[in-house]
Amino acid sequence: MDWVYLILAGLFEMSGVGMINQWNQKRSARAMLLLVGSFAISFAFLALAMMTLPMGTAYAVWTGIGASGGALLGMIFYGEARDAKRILFIAMVLVSAVGLKFVS
Template sequence: MEWIALIFAGLFEMFGVAMMNQLNIERNWQSFVLLVIGFAGSFLLLSFALKTLPMGTAYAIWTGIGASGGAILGMLFYGESKDWKRVFFIAMVLSAAVGLKLVS
């Protein structure tokens, strides 16, 4: 259950980052409220996961999902570069997160 919470924490982190970018593009209260919901949900689920998972592993996976997911969202929805090197390094981050799961 903690691993599921951790994955969802990372997904909420991705959502929060996307809403941060959206708020930068279009300043309105809806984007701000969604940003707060995204990060609040992320921290809440991360704190739940940290009750049983090792902090270093959980934090690395959470940031890996958030950072790589944010980069992927940027490529898909905000016109950021889709250079093969960028995709390769995002895949490395995700592979490292999976590797931490396998050894934990």
């Protein structure tokens, strides 16, 4: 269950990053509420995951999901560059996170 919590934490981190972009584009109470809510839920799930997973592993996977997910959101929804090098390095972050699962 700890890895499920960690993945959920990463997905809400990704959502929070997307909401930062929304907040920068349109400053509304809804955007701020979603931003704060996403990060709060993310931290809550991260705390649950860290009850059994090592801190270094949990944090690395959490930030990896958030960073690569944020980059993918930027490419899909905000027209950011989609060149092969960028996709390769995002894939390397995800492979590293999966690798940590196998050694933990």
